[in-house]
Amino acid sequence: MRIDLKTAQILTSEDACATMDMLRNLVDNPLSLVESLEGLYPKKVAKAMAELMQLRCRAVQKFSDGMQMFFTKEQLEQSSSEKVAAYRAKRYKDAGFEFVHDACCGIGSDSTALARTGLKVLAYDKDESTLHYSQANAAVRGVEDLIDFHLQDVAETVPPEGPIFVDPARRRGSRRIMSPDDWSPNPEAVARLLEGRPGAGLKLSPSVPMETLLDKFPTPDEVEVISLHGENKAIFFWYGEVASGEERRATKLPGCETVAGPLDSVAEVGTLGQFVFDPDPSLVISGLLGSFAKSNQVTTLDPQIAYLTGDQPLANPFVDTFKVLGQDRLDTRKMRKLMRELEVGRLAEVRKRGIPDRALTLQQRFLPQPFGERTVTLIATRVGDAHIGIVGEKITQEE
Template sequence: MDPEQLAALRTPDGVNALATAAELAGGDPLSAAATLRSSGVPADLAAAALTQAELRRRAAGKFGADAARMFFTRAGLEQATRSVVAGRRAARLRAAGVRTLADLGCGIGADAIAAARSGIKVYALEADPGTAAVAAANAQVLGLDDITVTHGDATAADLSGVDAVFCDPARRRAGRRVFDPAAYSPPWDFVAALPERVPRTVLKLAPGVDHGLIPPGAEAEWVSVRGEVVEAAFWCGPLADVPRRATLLGAGEYTLTGTGQAKAPVGEVGPYLYDPDGAVVRAHLVAEFAATVAGHLADPEIAYVYTDAPTPTPYARCLKVDEVLPFSLKRLRALLRDRGVGRLEILKRGSALEPERLRRDLRLAGPSAATLVLTRVAGAPTALLCQPLGGDVDTS
């Protein structure tokens, strides 16, 4: 969306078109476009309003009620921080004494909004003119006067008057993900040097970021929301509290910390298996988690934790192990047939097997449900037939 389209959407005619488009969002797009045009809305404005209404509908999961008033770009919405994550980060910055923040690569303004709501004055900078206009519009429609948005190059930003810096480099180009840090915008060499200029710096990155990029002395945090790992964040300088942190948000907030270097004990497959949250695994805190449930690994390279007894924990899903067998398609098919398993959840770590192809090959039939874990035990391909504790099997 370019600034002209955004300006058109903010006129009285644009506001009316958005209201109508909101009522049609989620339905047939051709029919919705025809409805808008039949009411006298020009084709270009109708298309912009329908696109915006659909983006607002999708954004509700990230932004809640604010989504109905905000403006979005497709790429901006994809990379935008969820409000629950941005709010938690803003609260931590505020508690650390941050009162002025430079937001470099602010996108549509998600983190700037959360920071301003926590009482921080935000100077936001965005390289793309259309996205910068969207961020400024979002600050205005949400009534946040403590956000100043500027279109410009982050590498030329004057950081002399701020307490802290937040940088979320763009990791998409022409609609495709960028995996080479040197191709980020701004590029990684600039991003990595920010803590030298402003010690209190937070860098937001994709969950799959290489641990080798963690700045010396920084705290590397991985965050999941209801089981989905959504981001990594490097807290630099005085903001670093621990070497590694896994934060789980959803029906509460849980934090696991450690060095990221500890090794869990290794033993036999136990009667209970824990599948740790992805944030725990990404943060290399499996050993720290295992200690909380008196657990161990069955293979030093596989992040499944085994115990002799179940222990309630927010950091992992627990399954009861019913059968352990060396992987054999023939034996596994016979076992599932004997048990009447027609609904099968397939989990895997350390296995090259493709779950959906295996599901077809197993020829499932019957009324029962189970979970199949494909893994390695002491280096050997192994299948574990399990039952989840405290819930039904999800086979979707």
């Protein structure tokens, strides 16, 4: 829900914080929680407070201070996770800057991450209640003295010279906006914000095709795709002194593993080997799958599909490795026969690329009952015009 400044000020007050702490045990009982809060506050405030208390339980997945922070549902969803924000804040610190403009600060996840490196931050937002929450979150995280807050629309008034970080708003209410032209600030305004800066970072959505982003925004000195726990979180365009000198980079958090290089390789296509490798999504979106395949002497099964294959296991954090036990066409009769021959009792998971069927549908279709005690993974994929199913056992890095 959207809240006004007055409501935000009430929610961040000492009295409201004490109330939320006192009623924390009612979070799992929404009706009782709202009823208790409505006995203490106006209905609008009570509703906003109940939502905040419930959101905080989700926020701990993003922030170590999540149970004390302030946000709406939309703000929480738009915000950068603590690990991702801390990783990219280090770029500005390592570049030798003393301050950074955070052009679209939102609830302050990036501003506070930058401040935690010791940088001075000038934070901007055009919404007064959002800016108030950002100030409150800076206090929660103990960096309020390092951040200057400005109620300002950066699309209308560009911040002064100096390094900048830009994270355009990509939501309107609860709706995610897929067209960069409708983001705030839009590509034209972003170009004005980036112009003439000694260093700049631009956070973009991994849900939008890379070609679209490269067409809409100023050409970056480096493109980085960051994943967290196997899920792509953002694409970053880096400019000037915060760029590393590499054309493309894939980074896997929380371990900070990274692969970098030029966008100049296409993976060779080969036949199925003894192992199948499922790459981290950052490797795929960054365009570095080809150079990774070449340097690790593996091939793809299909030029349009990201699965890799080879005859030796890879001890690399950017791939999950599966030992091939068998494969056949993705046909109900053939796959059930293969499951029976391999004495499969359970599918640990179903991974798929280029296959329209849902994973649960494939699982129910091919393993309607246990055929033994073995636990395996089904990898369903397209190879040329054929759909095939590969049954494999996952190999851990230690093995």
